[in-house]
Amino acid sequence: MTVDVERLTTVIEDFNTIFIRLPSVRRFSFSTLSVLHTLARGGPMRLTDLLATEQLKQPALTSLVAKLEQDGLVSRRPDPSDGRAMLLSLTREGRQIVRSRHANRVAQLTRLVDQLTDDERAVLADSMPVLTRLTEIAKEDA
């Protein structure tokens, strides 16, 4: 079985243009949201590790994280295993923002999925484990 990856890429690109814009509340910049999301998934993490995912240079990330700490969304504590490093994690409030955006996406996506046929919903359900596998492969690969 072969997939038309060319077309698959286009389909995902187009889907993402709508998916990315699902959450209705626009309080934070792309950079900020990306940092919050990464910390939400990756648990406590050093600045340098964050740097790998975020499309920012280190001084910009340092200052963004400083601002997020001031705003009470991120907490910083020294890494016990390395005196140079800081461990970053989300505060309760930080997690709350990520969760609320996620909930918003779920709500909006539900409205869309409701308009599909049963068969289409079945296909979507089956695709979930495959997308998950693909995500894992990408992480290993990198």
Add this chain to the structure above:
Amino acid sequence: MTVDVERLTTVIEDFNTIFIRLPSVRRFSFSTLSVLHTLARGGPMRLTDLLATEQLKQPALTSLVAKLEQDGLVSRRPDPSDGRAMLLSLTREGRQIVRSRHANRVAQLTRLVDQLTDDERAVLADSMPVLTRLTEIAKEDA
């Protein structure tokens, strides 16, 4: 047939964290790439229409477009049907950038898809029309 939209959302969110970062060349900001992508899909388009998609205020978009015009990626011409408006479109070079990023995604996604099983690839192939439908529904809905 019901889908666990809660899980579906998470799956897509996680997939996107890797998908968004697939293209290896990082020459342009998120705002710039989004404008180029929107113009690539939406054909010639007025500044105000672009504004609806992009997460920028009007003056920022005006200045971004001005820069892109200077750089030869976007062309601006008066809208014949409205003397106040400008029609924006990609130049050949602008299209080339979008195409090259797309090609890069295709290449990287191909490497990932190659590592799936035949059955998984079949599921992926079947999911394409559904994702497309979902995208269309979202556009109508909005």
Add this chain to the structure above:
DNA sequence: TGAGTTACATCGAAATTTGATATAGTTCAC
């Protein structure tokens, strides 16, 4: 131990984004 490296912070400059406002074109009730 000390030379080289790594993690993060600081600083000033450059780039981006914003709110307020200006200008020119359009619409529509009269």
Add this chain to the structure above:
DNA sequence: GTGAACTATATCAAATTTCGATGTAACTCA
């Protein structure tokens, strides 16, 4: 057809974000 209200885009100065260069402290390992 005229003018009041509205719309599309531009301009400007201020705020914010990002960057490159460089500093400081901690770690590594020969």
